[in-house]
Amino acid sequence: MKIYYESLLNSVKRHTYKLEKQSLFVNTPWVLVDQDNEEQKFIFKRNGELILSKNGVVTKGNWEYLPEANSLIIEQSSGTILLNETYLDGNVLILKIDGTANSYYPLANSNEIPDLNIPKYLLGKKLEKEDFGIVKLDADTDLLIPKSSADAKYGLYYNMKGKPVYTTSDSYELTSKNDSQYYLISDQTKYIHVKNGVIGVSSNYTKYSDNHLTEYQILDGLKSFRFDENVGHTLLRNKQLYPNQKGVFFQGGYGVDTDENSKIIKCYIENKFKIKGGQALKIRGQKRDEIHKNDIILEPRSIPNGKYKLKNQFRSFFCEENIIIKTGFSLF
Secondary structure (H helix, E strand, O other): OOOOOHHHHHHHHHHOOOOOOHHHOEOOOEEEEOOOOOEEEEEEOOOOEEEEEEOOEEEEEEEEEEOOOOEEEEEEOOEEEEEEEEEEOOOEEEEEEOOOOOOEEEEEEOOOOOOOOHHHHHHHHHHHHOOEEEEEEEOOEEEEEEOOOOHHHHOOOOOOOOOEOEEEOOOOOEEEOOOOEEEEOOOOOEEEEEEOOEEEEEEEEEEEEOOOOOEEEEEOOOOHHHHHHHOOOEEEEOOEEOOOOOOEEEOOOEEEEEOOOOEEEEEEEEEEEEEOOOOEEEEEEOOOOOOOOOOEEEEOOOOOOEEEEEOOOOEEEEEEOOEEEEEEEOOO
16 A cells, blocks of 8 residues: 655654564554554564464465565465565564555554554654754644754753754654744743744743733743833744734733834833822833833823922923823922
């Protein structure tokens, strides 16, 4: 039968054993899933007897190893065929019919591979032998990257910049991740940016939520006590770029505006002050513990227009309709 994972098979052939190591395939319950999705069991007995079973009906034949050809001769009621070794490791046995380009007998050890999924097993073998690391993004998505010598000491996420990135196709082939996209790593506050199949950026992000519990990420973001320094950083909303936004506000009194590239162009911080006389104010501005022109007085919701001095500070401001229109220095 023809297989669809020939490229994957070729990539793991260097990890195979020879048929001469008969202990890897005799007295083992091998199962072939044919093109009609029916299972046929093969058991190669050490004495050269071959037991075949399909739908509970058992037939017997014979097998013989030909070391000079690295092949098996199989005699059964339907005829005699010559099968050449292709792959063997004790869990999978793949033989190719002699003289054919792509007609195989792919056999799975049902004790070791209960789901009989040979390409899935071979992919796992490839990732193990070639030392790939799995980057978990979420419950359904993984990225695969080759490990470096430093990863054993510092961990897979220590320095991923410059590494190629792969995913698996429906046929369990490795395919290069050629999109240009940001990915957030599960259970980490790290992100990567992939472009042309290579990690171009690997760094950290900070998380914020709005009052509806929608999650936002600021790449290379600074913590709340330096929030106003996030100008120029990239904003994601639910892991996607969030461009051309004005007044995106988070819990804790923080907010941002973004440009067409989802870069933060303005930060908002809610500060609390008291004015002379003791009245409390909540002011939304762009700097922590400072007031500036165009800052908005959130509380009280309506404050009379006029001049006010901050308590215990040499700062004053003029406001109109709860917007600060001018600030200045004031002793009294």
